[in-house]
Amino acid sequence: MPRKKKTKKVRKGNGNNPEITVGAIITKPGSSMANKTGSWREFRPVRDPSKCIKCGFCWMFCPDNAISEEFVADLDYCKGCGICAQECPVKCIVMKKEEK
Amino acid sequence: MIEIKIWGRGGQGAVTTGQIIAIAALHDRKNCQTFPNFGVERRGAPVEAFVRIDKEPIRLRSQIYAPDIVIVLDPTLINAVDVTKGLKDGGTIIINTSKKPKDLNLDKKFKVYTVDATAVAMEIFKRPIVNTPLLGALSAITKAVSLKSMQLTRAR
Amino acid sequence: MAKQVIEASQAVAEAVKLCSPSVIATYPITPQTHIVEHIADFVSNGDFDAEIIDTESEHSSMSACIGAQGTGVRTFTATASQGLALMHEMLFVASGMRLPIVMAVANRALSAPINIWNDHQDSISERDSGWIQLYVESSQEAFDTIIQAYKIAENKNVLLPVMVCLDGFTLSHVWEPVEIAKQSKVNSFLPKYNPIHAFLDPKKPITQGPVSYPDTYMHFKKMQHDAMKESIDIIKKVNSEFRGKFKRGYGDGLIELYRMNDADYALIGMGTLCSTARVVIDNLRKEGIKAGMIKVKTYRPFPSEAISKAAKGLKGIAVIDRDISTGYEGALYSDTRSALCDGKSEVGTISGFITGLGGRDITPQHIEKALKDMIFGKGTKEDWLF
Known part of the structure; x- marks a missing residue:
């Protein structure tokens, strides 16, 4: 079968969308980094460094891996779930409303 | 086409008997097919195996209902099942028993042969491998497969 | 090569050996078990090098094949009846991920009532799973079809898994003469596996099995359907190529x-x-x-x-x-x-x-x-x- 025809068929299937790959493969790794979930946030975690005992609970419990080893939330990805504030044993993190 | 049915009890070698006949038939340059009557096999339960031999390719894949030859590996099966069921008129039945054919009260329309295969096997192998003497008897009586080809299967 | 009187299950195993898959997932179920038993014999005798994974269920067997094929190797498994039914959800994953897995199905009835004997209900019930289904009538055809199946599945325009369906007992347990092809001949028909589907490679990272939203899912399905339709030509081509090399063929392959x-x-x-x-x-x-x-x-x-x-x-x-x-x-x-x-x-x-x-x-x-x-x-x- 001539190659031209084949290409045409595939195009028909993927509706000319280059993101439609055979077997639904994502060919560029790290695509979740492009999705900045920080925009979902309604409450922002604010840490009081003077109270912080650097236990690392917030870092460990963050489901989005959005807290650095210096215990600072990366606001590009923090969804504001509040788990860090909940788990902090000395309650040095408070959730502040984003909207003024 | 020659159709053979083998009666035995689970573990006695009815299926193996069929396989040896089929392999021997191939040595005779004939086509062959063998299969058990598929069941939930248990040691001691009556089992059947079937063999087809033909010069032409064998296409029939149903079970064998009207065999030309029946081989019975165990004398007690004669009272347990109808071993001649479906056997063609004038068909051959070879039975492992110490009795004489006339003492078995089988229908006169069949050619009945008996071999004391258990005694032969115990004497030669010291174990009740009854199918080997019966395979020899099958070759001698029916020529369904040659004795030479039957012996060749041993080399496997 | 001379013919041998062997069981159809062994004929399938011999064909698999000649195709040398690297991973074979096994789980026993009547009447399929003899197939993987023969393969296990071959592997333990060193006849060919493969990893046999004894799984805890058929669902896991198919998952193992998907995982292994996803790393870019040829795979095989076999099942029947309830086993195939248990694989159901993974069958769709295999075909959706476009992994050219080959599986033998020794067709058997589905429960209830429980029945170990042959009918086609098991594979017919999976007809919409996106697998190519090939049915055979003799041991020789079973042998030949396994070899063809890899060639069809791995074609770049197909990349779909293939089920080779042989009647349980009625064929799987029948001994009849089969001509076993030479390894060199099979190699010239089915070259050493060189994955053309996406596979895991640390040097070229990709994501397999991601979520697909309503704006893309249907396109993937259409692509799969198009590939299935395109396989009609490939099946015919593989059959005629097989006939040219092995002097045996089955109609036009369809x-x-x-x-x-x-x-x-x-x-x-x-x-x-x-x-x-x-x-x-x-x-x-x-x-x-x-x-x-x-x-x-x-x-x-x-x-x-x-x-x-x-x-x-x-x-x-x-x-x-x-x-x-x-x-x-x-x-x-x-x-x-x-x-x-x-x-x-x-x-x-x-x-x-x-x-x-x-x-x-x-x-x-x-x-x-x-x-x-x-x-x-x-x-x-x-x-x-x-």
């Missing part, structure tokens, strides 16, 4: 015709019943009835064009199903009728027959009755031949 040149009536069926049907057709010819057979080898993709062409102008067709779409009719009958509604085939009567369920022996009498009932106008949509 359907096989028997005495159809001048036939007025045809039987349509799949699997071992087609072998017995050849004897019946020869006998009917002696009676003066011009009967023939269209054996369906490829059931998915369904060869509707080939069937329509072969059936053109026939006075009647009897379709024998070894399955039942409960509450309607046989699956092959539905598909055949739909294929013949193209306005081109001009077939007279099309009757459907259900027989051979749960290991009910299909004798020449069953097939003769089906053909004669159809010919003499007694056939319906679903006559049950007990």
Whole structure:
């Protein structure tokens, strides 16, 4: 079968969308980094460094891996779930409303 | 086409008997097919195996209902099942028993042969491998497969 | 090479050995078990190098094949009946991820009531899973089809998994002469595996099995469907290439015709019943009835064009199903009728027959009755031949 025809068929299937790959493969790794979930946030975690005992609970419990080893939330990805504030044993993190 | 049915009890070698006949038939340059009557096999339960031999390719894949030859590996099966069921008129039945054919009260329309295969096997192998003497008897009586080809299967 | 009298299950195993998959997932289920037992023997004897994964269920077996194939190696597994049913969700994952896995299915009835014997209900129930389905009627065809299956599956325009369906017991446990091909010959037909599908490679990271939203899912499905349709040509090509090399072929790879040149009536069926049907057709010819057979080898993709062409102008067709779409009719009958509604085939009567369920022996009498009932106008949509 001539190659031209084949290409045409595939195009028909993927509706000319280059993101439609055979077997639904994502060919560029790290695509979740492009999705900045920080925009979902309604409450922002604010840490009081003077109270912080650097236990690392917030870092460990963050489901989005959005807290650095210096215990600072990366606001590009923090969804504001509040788990860090909940788990902090000395309650040095408070959730502040984003909207003024 | 020659159709053979083998009666035995689970573990006695009815299926193996069929396989040896089929392999021997191939040595005779004939086509062959063998299969058990598929069941939930248990040691001691009556089992059947079937063999087809033909010069032409064998296409029939149903079970064998009207065999030309029946081989019975165990004398007690004669009272347990109808071993001649479906056997063609004038068909051959070879039975492992110490009795004489006339003492078995089988229908006169069949050619009945008996071999004391258990005694032969115990004497030669010291174990009740009854199918080997019966395979020899099958070759001698029916020529369904040659004795030479039957012996060749041993080399496997 | 000389023929050997071996069990069909061993013929499948011998073919798998010659194709040398690197990973074989195994889980025992009657009547398939002999296939993987033979393969395990080969591997432990060092006949070929493969990783055998004894899984805890068929669901895991298929998952193991998906995972292994996803790393870019050839895989194999085999199952039957409840095992295939348990694989159900993973079958869709394998085909959706476009992984060219090959699996043998020793067709067996589905519970309940529990039954270990042959019918086609298990694989017919998976006909929409996106797997190519090939049905065979002899040990030789089983052997040859496994080798062809890898070649079809791995074609860059296909990349779909293939199920090779052989009748449980009725074929899987039959010993008959089989010609085992030489390794060198198989190698020249099916080269060493070089994955062209996406696979995991640390140097070229990708993501497999991501989420697909409503804006893309349908496109993936359409692509899969297009590939399945494209496989029709590939199956034909592989069959004719196989015939050129091994001097054996099966019709055009999709359907096989028997005495159809001048036939007025045809039987349509799949699997071992087609072998017995050849004897019946020869006998009917002696009676003066011009009967023939269209054996369906490829059931998915369904060869509707080939069937329509072969059936053109026939006075009647009897379709024998070894399955039942409960509450309607046989699956092959539905598909055949739909294929013949193209306005081109001009077939007279099309009757459907259900027989051979749960290991009910299909004798020449069953097939003769089906053909004669159809010919003499007694056939319906679903006559049950007990």
